[in-house]
Amino acid sequence: MSKKPADKVETLDRSYMLFRAGLYEKVGIDPFDSLHWLTSKTETYDVHCPECGRHSTMKSADYDDPWKVGHFTRHHQGKISEIDARRRRRGIIVAQLVCSRNEVHRMLFYFLSEGDWVKKIGQQPSMADIGIGDLAQYEGTIDKDDRKELATAIGLHAHGIGAGALVYLRRVLERFVVRAEKQAGIDPGKNKFVERIKDLDGKVPQFLVENPFLYGVMSAGIHSLQEADCKHAFPVILAAIESILQEEHAERQQQRAKEAAQKALNKLSQSISAKSADTDGETPAE
Numbered sequence: 001m002s003k004k005p006a007d008k009v010e011t012l013d014r015s016y017m018l019f020r021a022g023l024y025e026k027v028g029i030d031p032f033d034s035l036h037w038l039t040s041k042t043e044t045y046d047v048h049c050p051e052c053g054r055h056s057t058m059k060s061a062d063y064d065d066p067w068k069v070g071h072f073t074r075h076h077q078g079k080i081s082e083i084d085a086r087r088r089r090r091g092i093i094v095a096q097l098v099c100s101r102n103e104v105h106r107m108l109f110y111f112l113s114e115g116d117w118v119k120k121i122g123q124q125p126s127m128a129d130i131g132i133g134d135l136a137q138y139e140g141t142i143d144k145d146d147r148k149e150l151a152t153a154i155g156l157h158a159h160g161i162g163a164g165a166l167v168y169l170r171r172v173l174e175r176f177v178v179r180a181e182k183q184a185g186i187d188p189g190k191n192k193f194v195e196r197i198k199d200l201d202g203k204v205p206q207f208l209v210e211n212p213f214l215y216g217v218m219s220a221g222i223h224s225l226q227e228a229d230c231k232h233a234f235p236v237i238l239a240a241i242e243s244i245l246q247e248e249h250a251e252r253q254q255q256r257a258k259e260a261a262q263k264a265l266n267k268l269s270q271s272i273s274a275k276s277a278d279t280d281g282e283t284p285a286e
């Protein structure tokens, strides 16, 4: 009986491995998995292209190293069964993405696979460059300190640091809640953090109110989880924080659009009133 895939297999999709998995994070795989999904040509990704300086669609491209080094190779040791060969395989897998705006813009990802695990061992551009650039979409909404500390968290995760990266995510969430309380004039007293989040219903993005345990998950990660578990938790928690930011950003944009429309409408109404007042003063032609 083959060893079952590790418990992390549910997150094992290509997008996760490319854009979320930190360096050297060992991800369990089925030892019989061909890993072809890592170089699949069918998927495209809407991510920040550091060279464009904005979001772009990245699509898969063949890895065209002229020396052909780095292509996925399997090492067979003597006369062994196919199953054993797969279990013992050790290989480098290279995935390349090309920017749909400019084909010179490329992203390269290197993975090492052996037996029942795979891990990312390198990438260009760095995860921090992609992730921090991604924060640009919240410009005008995101707090300056939040942006700085989210960037620090992404940078730490990109360098294989688990608990430390979670500390910064937690600080961002804490600051977010404290700010909302101040704006709403709420004194949290000695309430637990989860209660404080619930008390902000209607004043913070709904996603946060519906998932107040997010804070507890982060705290548990920092205080009691192994470093490897923290690394695995990071992308999930970051995605949750991004959902909160997206909701807040969309609301602010909607609010700004509403205010701009109201202002323009008031101006138009005033100018029409002024014109009709002028017309009323005129003597009709007949």
Ligand SMILES: [Zn+2]
Binding pocket: 049, 050, 051, 052, 053, 056, 099, 100, 101, 102, 105
């Ligand atoms: Zn580009």
